[in-house]
Amino acid sequence: MRTHARPWWQRALLTREMLTILILVVAWIVAASVVQGFDGPLTITYLVLDVAPVLLIALPMTLIIGTGEIDLSVASVVGLSSVTFGLLYQAGLGLGVGLLVSVLLGAVCGAVNGALVAYGGLPSLAVTIGSLALYRGLAVGLLGTTAVTGFPESWTDGATENLGESPYPVITLGLLALIAVFAVLLHATPFGRNVLDIGRSREAARFSGVDVKRTLLILFVLSGAVSALAGVYYTLRYGSARGDNATGLELQVVAAVLLGGVSIFGGRGAIHGVVAGVLLIGVLGSALRLESVTVNVINIVIGAALVVSVVAPRIAGGLRVRRRNPAVGQGT
Amino acid sequence: MPNAAPTLRLEGVAKSFGPVAALRSGTLVVQPGSIHALVGENGAGKSTLVKIVGGVHRRDAGTVELDGEPVDFAGPAEAKTAGVAVIHQEPASFPDLTVTENIFLGREPLGSLRRIDRRAMRDGARKLFRDLGVDLDPDRPAEGLSIADQQIVEIAKAISLDARLLIMDEPTAALSAVEVRRLFGVARGLRDAGRAVVFISHRLDEVADLCDTVTVMRDGEHVSTDAVADVTSDELVRRMVGRAVSELYPKVPSTVGEVVLRVEGLESTGTFHDVSFDVRAGEIVGLAGLVGAGRSEIARAVFGVDHYSAGRVVVGGRTLRPGDPAAAIAAGVALVPEDRRLQGLVTESSVSRNVSSVVLRRRRGPRDEGGVRGEGREGPARRRLARLGILLPDAEARLARDWSGRLSVKAGALDAPATTMSGGNQQKVVLAKWLATDPKVLMVDEPTRGIDVGTKAEVHRLLSTLAAEGLAVLMISSELPEVLGMADRVLVVREGRIVSELTRAEATPEAVMRAATPGASAEQASGGAA
Ligand SMILES: Nc1ncnc2c1ncn2[C@@H]1O[C@H](COP(=O)(O)OP(=O)(O)OP(=O)(O)O)[C@@H](O)[C@H]1O
Numbered sequence: 001m002r003t004h005a006r007p008w009w010q011r012a013l014l015t016r017e018m019l020t021i022l023i024l025v026v027a028w029i030v031a032a033s034v035v036q037g038f039d040g041p042l043t044i045t046y047l048v049l050d051v052a053p054v055l056l057i058a059l060p061m062t063l064i065i066g067t068g069e070i071d072l073s074v075a076s077v078v079g080l081s082s083v084t085f086g087l088l089y090q091a092g093l094g095l096g097v098g099l100l101v102s103v104l105l106g107a108v109c110g111a112v113n114g115a116l117v118a119y120g121g122l123p124s125l126a127v128t129i130g131s132l133a134l135y136r137g138l139a140v141g142l143l144g145t146t147a148v149t150g151f152p153e154s155w156t157d158g159a160t161e162n163l164g165e166s167p168y169p170v171i172t173l174g175l176l177a178l179i180a181v182f183a184v185l186l187h188a189t190p191f192g193r194n195v196l197d198i199g200r201s202r203e204a205a206r207f208s209g210v211d212v213k214r215t216l217l218i219l220f221v222l223s224g225a226v227s228a229l230a231g232v233y234y235t236l237r238y239g240s241a242r243g244d245n246a247t248g249l250e251l252q253v254v255a256a257v258l259l260g261g262v263s264i265f266g267g268r269g270a271i272h273g274v275v276a277g278v279l280l281i282g283v284l285g286s287a288l289r290l291e292s293v294t295v296n297v298i299n300i301v302i303g304a305a306l307v308v309s310v311v312a313p314r315i316a317g318g319l320r321v322r323r324r325n326p327a328v329g330q331g332t
Numbered sequence: 333m334p335n336a337a338p339t340l341r342l343e344g345v346a347k348s349f350g351p352v353a354a355l356r357s358g359t360l361v362v363q364p365g366s367i368h369a370l371v372g373e374n375g376a377g378k379s380t381l382v383k384i385v386g387g388v389h390r391r392d393a394g395t396v397e398l399d400g401e402p403v404d405f406a407g408p409a410e411a412k413t414a415g416v417a418v419i420h421q422e423p424a425s426f427p428d429l430t431v432t433e434n435i436f437l438g439r440e441p442l443g444s445l446r447r448i449d450r451r452a453m454r455d456g457a458r459k460l461f462r463d464l465g466v467d468l469d470p471d472r473p474a475e476g477l478s479i480a481d482q483q484i485v486e487i488a489k490a491i492s493l494d495a496r497l498l499i500m501d502e503p504t505a506a507l508s509a510v511e512v513r514r515l516f517g518v519a520r521g522l523r524d525a526g527r528a529v530v531f532i533s534h535r536l537d538e539v540a541d542l543c544d545t546v547t548v549m550r551d552g553e554h555v556s557t558d559a560v561a562d563v564t565s566d567e568l569v570r571r572m573v574g575r576a577v578s579e580l581y582p583k584v585p586s587t588v589g590e591v592v593l594r595v596e597g598l599e600s601t602g603t604f605h606d607v608s609f610d611v612r613a614g615e616i617v618g619l620a621g622l623v624g625a626g627r628s629e630i631a632r633a634v635f636g637v638d639h640y641s642a643g644r645v646v647v648g649g650r651t652l653r654p655g656d657p658a659a660a661i662a663a664g665v666a667l668v669p670e671d672r673r674l675q676g677l678v679t680e681s682s683v684s685r686n687v688s689s690v691v692l693r694r695r696r697g698p699r700d701e702g703g704v705r706g707e708g709r710e711g712p713a714r715r716r717l718a719r720l721g722i723l724l725p726d727a728e729a730r731l732a733r734d735w736s737g738r739l740s741v742k743a744g745a746l747d748a749p750a751t752t753m754s755g756g757n758q759q760k761v762v763l764a765k766w767l768a769t770d771p772k773v774l775m776v777d778e779p780t781r782g783i784d785v786g787t788k789a790e791v792h793r794l795l796s797t798l799a800a801e802g803l804a805v806l807m808i809s810s811e812l813p814e815v816l817g818m819a820d821r822v823l824v825v826r827e828g829r830i831v832s833e834l835t836r837a838e839a840t841p842e843a844v845m846r847a848a849t850p851g852a853s854a855e856q857a858s859g860g861a862a
C-alpha cells in the first residue's frame with residue numbers, strides 16, 4: 001500500500017493553512033501599496049508588539065479548540081494578571097516574583113475552568129463565559145478604576161525595545177520559541193495526538209487509553225498561565241496595570257485561531273496556520289488604524305472575518321460534496 | 333417468473349472516489365419473490381453497489397432498473413419513495429431521538445388535527461420488535477444502544493417501509509443465532525409475499541440457509557450468479573478470494589499457563605452481577621450469550637472504560653485501578669470494542685494514525701521491563717515510535733505498513749482517512765491497532781464483524797498462534813461456530829450473570845444455546861456446567 005495518497009507538494013500546498021498564508025501575503029501587499037505609511041520601518045515593530053498578546057494566547061487556544069472546547073475567559077485572566085502584577089509591584093516586589101505569582105495565579109484560573117469542564121462535565125462555553133465575568137470582576141474589584149503606573153523603565157523597555165538595529169522587538173525571540181514549543185507539542189508528540197483525537201472522537205480516544213479529563217485540565221491550565229504571561233507583557237508594554245486591560249481580546253484570539261484553519265468543532269488545526277491568522281488580524285488592524293479607522297470599526301471587521309472563517313469552510317465543503325455527489329444532503 | 337421484469341436490474345454500474353475505483357462493473361439481477369445473496373471479499377464493492385441503489389451515491393456509469401423502469405436516484409428519500417429499503421452496513425441512528433422516533437423518522441403516522449400519533453408509533457415499534465423477537469424499549473433514546481440493537485432498529489425501520497425491494501448489508505454481523513433466525517423468518521415472509529430481498533453476509537452458512545440465488549463480486553466486478561443449490565461454499569470462497577481457504581478455525585494446541593486475568597465479583601447495577609472468572613496464559617476463553625446479555629459491558633468494565641460498583645480486576649497479580657483504561661493498557665490489556673466506528677477508530681484519522689494510536693501513547697508499565705513471549709517481543713511492537721517524546725513518522729508508517737500487510741488491510745493509502753475504507757477493512761485496522769500493542773490479555777468483542785472469509789481464517793490463525801505463545805484471550809462473538817472453534821473454554825452469560833462454564837468438549841451449539849436462552853429451566857441451564 002502507498003504511504004501517501006497524494007504527492008508531497010500537494011500535501012504541503014493544498015491545505016487550509018496555505019490559504020490563510022496566501023490571504024496574509026495578499027493583505028500585506030495590498031496594505032503596503034494602498035495604505036499611507038504601512039511600509040514604513042515602524043510597521044513591523046508595532047505589528048509584533050501589538051499582536052504579541054493575541055499570538056501568545058492563540059497558541060494554547062489552538063489546542064483547546066482542537067479538542068472541541070473553548071476558553072473565553074482568557075482576556076479576563078489578562079486583566080486579573082495585570083492587576084496582580086501591578087499590586088505586587090506596589091507592594092515592592094521585584095519583576096521575577098511578580099511575573100511568577102501572576103503566571104501561577106493564571107494557572108489557577110485555568111485549573112478552575114479545566115476542573116469544571118473536565119471533571120464537572122460542564123460545557124466549556126458556559127463555564128468560561130462565567131469565569132470571563134468572574135475573573136474580570138475580581139480584577140476590577142481589586143484595583144477599582146485606578147491604575148498602577150510608574151513601572152521602572154528597565155522593565156518597560158524590555159517589553160518594547162528592538163533587537164539591536166533591526167525592526168524586530170526583543171520579544172520576537174520569546175514568541176518564536178513559544179511558537180516552536182507549541183508546534184512540536186501539537187504536531188510531533190503523543191500529547192498532540194491526544195488533543196486532536198479528543199476533538200475528532202472523544203469516545204474512540206477514551207477507548208485508546210487517552211485520559212481525556214487530564215488532557216483537558218492540562219490545556220486549560222496552560223491557557224490560563226499563558227494568558228497571565230500575556231497580561232504581564234500587556235502591563236509593561238503600556239506601562240499601566242488596570243482592571244479593564246485587554247477587555248474583548250478573546251474575540252481577536254478566537255478569530256485568529258479560526259482564521260488560521262482550526263475547526264471550531266475540533267480535531268483539525270495547525271500552528272503555522274494560526275500564526276498566519278494572528279498576523280492577518282494584526283495587519284488588518286494596523287492598516288485600518290493607519291487609515292484612522294476607529295476601534296469600533298476594526299472590531300466589526302474582525303468580527304466579520306470571524307464569521308466568514310467559520311462559515312466559509314462549511315460552504316466550500318458543502319459545494320465540494322455536492323459537486324462530487326449530488327445525492328448527499330440526507331446524511332450518511 | 334422469467335418473463336416478468338426483475339425487481340432490480342443493475343448492469344455495468346461503476347463508481348470511483350477520486351483515483352479509487354470502488355465499483356468497476358456491478359451487475360445484479362434480482363427477481364421478485366427471491367432472496368438474493370451478494371458475497372465478496374472486503375472492499376469488493378458490495379456496499380458501494382448498495383449505496384447506489386439506495387440513492388446515497390450517484391453512479392458514474394451503467395444502468396439501474398426497478399421493475400423494468402430505469403431509475404437514477406438523487407437521494408435516499410427518492411429511493412425510499414420508489415420502494416427501496418436499505419439496511420446499511422454501518423447503522424446511523426439519531427442519538428437524541430427515541431428508538432421509535434428513529435424508526436418512523438420522516439413518516440410519522442398522523443392522528444386527528446394532523447398531530448403525530450405517538451401511540452400508533454409506539455405500537456408499531458412494539459409490533460416490529462415482537463416480530464423480530466427482541467426486547468427493546470421503544471421509548472429509550474438511541475444514544476448508547478449496542479451495535480446489535482442499532483442493527484435491530486435499522487432492520488425494524490427498513491421492514492416497516494414495506495418496500496418492494498429490501499437490501500440488507502451485513503445485517504447479521506452482530507446478531508446471535510436467535511436474532512438471526514427471527515430475521516430470516518421475516519425475510520422469508522417478505523419473499524413469500526412476492527418482494528425481492530438482497531442479503532449481504534460473510535457467513536456463507538447463512539447464505540446457504542436463507543437465499544435462493546447468489547452473486548459473487550470481486551474487485552468491483554461481477555464474477556458469477558448461480559442458484560444457491562448449484563454451488564458449494566468452497567466454490568464460492570474460491571471465486572471470492574481466488575484461492576481455496578483451507579480451514580476456517582485452525583486451532584493451534586497450546587500449553588495453558590498461570591492465570592493472567594482474574595475477575596472477582598464484578599458488579600454493575602442493572603447490567604451484570606457477581607461476575608468472576610479467570611483467563612490463563614495460552615488460553616482462549618469464549619463469552620457466549622444472546623445480544624444484550626451483558627458480554628460487552630463486562631469486557632468494557634474490565635478494560636476500565638466503564639465503571640463497576642464492586643469487585644476487582646487483577647492482571648498479572650496486580651489489581652487494576654477501576655475506570656482507568658490507560659492503566660489497563662500499561663498492564664498489557666487490550667480491548668477490541670464492538671463498535672468500530674465510535675469506539676474502535678478515530679474514523680477521521682488516517683489508517684496509520686489509527687494503527688499506531690495506542691502503541692505510541694502507551695504509558696510505560698511493567699510490560700516494558702522484560703520480555704514475556706518469544707516471537708511477539710521482537711515484533712513490530714518493540715519498535716520505538718518516539719524518541720525523547722518526539723514522534724518518528726517513518727517508524728509509525730512502518731508499523732502501519734507491517735500490520736496492514738499482516739491483516740491484508742485494503743485502503744487507498746496509509747494516510748487515507750478510515751472513513752474511506754470498507755467496513756471489513758476498518759475492522760481489520762481496529763484489530764491491527766490492538767495487536768500492535770503486543771498485549772498480554774486480549775479481549776475481543778466481535779473481532780471478525782464484517783471481515784471476509786479469507787481474512788477471517790487469517791485472524792483466527794493469528795489469535796491461535798498468539799495464544800500458543802502465551803497470550804490470554806477473552807473472546808466475545810455472536811457467531812457461535814467462531815467461539816466454539818476457537819475457545820478452550822466457554823462461559824455463557826445470561827441476563828448479566830455467568831450461568832454456565834463449558835469445556836471445549838462440552839461446548840456444543842445446543843449446550844450453549846440452552847444455557848444462554850432465558851426461560852430454559854435452571855436444571856437445563858446448568859446441565860452443561862463443569
Ligand atoms: N468514500 C470513499 N472514498 C474512497 N474510497 C472509498 C469510499 N467508499 C468506498 N471506498 C473504497 O471502495 C472499495 C469498495 O468498498 P465497499 O465498501 O463497497 O466494499 P464492501 O464490498 O462493502 O466491503 P466489506 O465487506 O468490507 O463491507 C474499497 O476499497 C473502499 O476503500
Ligand SMILES: [Mg+2]
Nearest residue numbers: 379421754755
Ligand atoms: Mg460493505
